[in-house]
Amino acid sequence: MQADSLVGRRVAASLREAILSGAMEPGARIRQEELAERFGSSRIPVREALRVLEAEGLVRLVANSGAWVAKLDLAECLETYKMRERLEPLALGEGIQALTGEEIARLEALVAEMEEAEEVETFLRLDRVFHLLTCSRAGMPMLEATIRGFWDRTQHYRRAYASLVGREGQWVIHHEHRLLVEALRRRDRIDAEALLALHIRRTRLALAAHPEIF
Amino acid sequence: MQADSLVGRRVAASLREAILSGAMEPGARIRQEELAERFGSSRIPVREALRVLEAEGLVRLVANSGAWVAKLDLAECLETYKMRERLEPLALGEGIQALTGEEIARLEALVAEMEEAEEVETFLRLDRVFHLLTCSRAGMPMLEATIRGFWDRTQHYRRAYASLVGREGQWVIHHEHRLLVEALRRRDRIDAEALLALHIRRTRLALAAHPEIF
DNA sequence: TTGGCAGTGATTGTATCCAATGACAAGCGG
DNA sequence: CCGCTTGTCATTGGATACAATCACTGCCAA
Numbered sequence: 001m002q003a004d005s006l007v008g009r010r011v012a013a014s015l016r017e018a019i020l021s022g023a024m025e026p027g028a029r030i031r032q033e034e035l036a037e038r039f040g041s042s043r044i045p046v047r048e049a050l051r052v053l054e055a056e057g058l059v060r061l062v063a064n065s066g067a068w069v070a071k072l073d074l075a076e077c078l079e080t081y082k083m084r085e086r087l088e089p090l091a092l093g094e095g096i097q098a099l100t101g102e103e104i105a106r107l108e109a110l111v112a113e114m115e116e117a118e119e120v121e122t123f124l125r126l127d128r129v130f131h132l133l134t135c136s137r138a139g140m141p142m143l144e145a146t147i148r149g150f151w152d153r154t155q156h157y158r159r160a161y162a163s164l165v166g167r168e169g170q171w172v173i174h175h176e177h178r179l180l181v182e183a184l185r186r187r188d189r190i191d192a193e194a195l196l197a198l199h200i201r202r203t204r205l206a207l208a209a210h211p212e213i214f
Numbered sequence: 215m216q217a218d219s220l221v222g223r224r225v226a227a228s229l230r231e232a233i234l235s236g237a238m239e240p241g242a243r244i245r246q247e248e249l250a251e252r253f254g255s256s257r258i259p260v261r262e263a264l265r266v267l268e269a270e271g272l273v274r275l276v277a278n279s280g281a282w283v284a285k286l287d288l289a290e291c292l293e294t295y296k297m298r299e300r301l302e303p304l305a306l307g308e309g310i311q312a313l314t315g316e317e318i319a320r321l322e323a324l325v326a327e328m329e330e331a332e333e334v335e336t337f338l339r340l341d342r343v344f345h346l347l348t349c350s351r352a353g354m355p356m357l358e359a360t361i362r363g364f365w366d367r368t369q370h371y372r373r374a375y376a377s378l379v380g381r382e383g384q385w386v387i388h389h390e391h392r393l394l395v396e397a398l399r400r401r402d403r404i405d406a407e408a409l410l411a412l413h414i415r416r417t418r419l420a421l422a423a424h425p426e427i428f
Numbered sequence: 429t430t431g432g433c434a435g436t437g438a439t440t441g442t443a444t445c446c447a448a449t450g451a452c453a454a455g456c457g458g
Numbered sequence: 459c460c461g462c463t464t465g466t467c468a469t470t471g472g473a474t475a476c477a478a479t480c481a482c483t484g485c486c487a488a
Contacts, residue, residue, distance in 0.1 A: 055269025
């Protein structure tokens, strides 16, 4: 899943960071030479990095034409959410017994921080940590990588949505998070999986109600 | 998901074919120069092709060391099956209404061919066509690509399993396929999803009973 | 005015060459 | 005899140079 070459690795990591942080928006053109210059390298490692990011779905390559930051349309975003609805409950359910009390306390703290978060970026970061942590104890690294890819590819659109609806529109999310943590405390796999699926599904429907983001 | 460069594309396609067909077994060393020579190209397109295949999970790259055909251990294979259990029913359920009568007839014919198939390769090919066809009407190309990736990465181990148990051990599969097609005829999403999940799950358990394959 | 066409520039794709890393083996010392 | 060191070789990683492709622009003609 990852590059080998030292330079190519650095380029890929940096470009990934730029895309996930929002510094580079979907549709933005990526010129090989410009990246090479920024890293003081030739275009070879840059091209390898672009291949890696294309495979991750973060970059779109067109032969003899160029590279762009990948853009998702509404349908693709909804498709990603439907996949999340099936896979994240799996990861949660498989790992729920292995979750430690400390980890659940950490999850609860994250929920509280999210409730207090004023910056969109803060909320996004905490939400991501929260959800990936719930999936982290399944002992299924390929599944985790798949889920992380879903989060990466939709990062920009979650940011856009969160910015659009503001803090007021998010109380439902916090309630769902609270209920999920409560189910985790009881180690109730059925409830936890169902709540997580409902949470993602409702988020998908909310996103579908704002097609102007795309 | 795919390479751009013309040569790199050909190299990737050819190498993928070699891996899926079993011509190159998991763990086999891949030398860049040898591939380059075979295609009459330099190592540059070969390296790009290796990146693409690494992203697909068919090749493993190690920095400053080399490339090998990717190898899955039993745990990773079971993990893949668990993901299939969640995602393939999704694709089936989303597309079941769009399946035409002709397509269902085609599925039934595939089941009949599988029942008669004497060669392992024939069975493998038909089984793959059958399952990917059931997923093809969801209108979810990213999901389809994900599922196809699962099939690609486990192809070698399905071949090994089928060769091991022979034709006699496969009557359960045929019955499950028949029941699935019957549910499709009724356009019964609930039954069809459940049957497909059960089918994949039972296959996973059967695979887990033969760890000597790995 | 508009459509097409050719030329030009920028950008990507590929080949060749060189550097660097790692594996392996021979030799040295304990 | 065993273990460590060192040197050599095979292979990969990266840089430079060149070829091919594409998009854009300006011109010409209908």
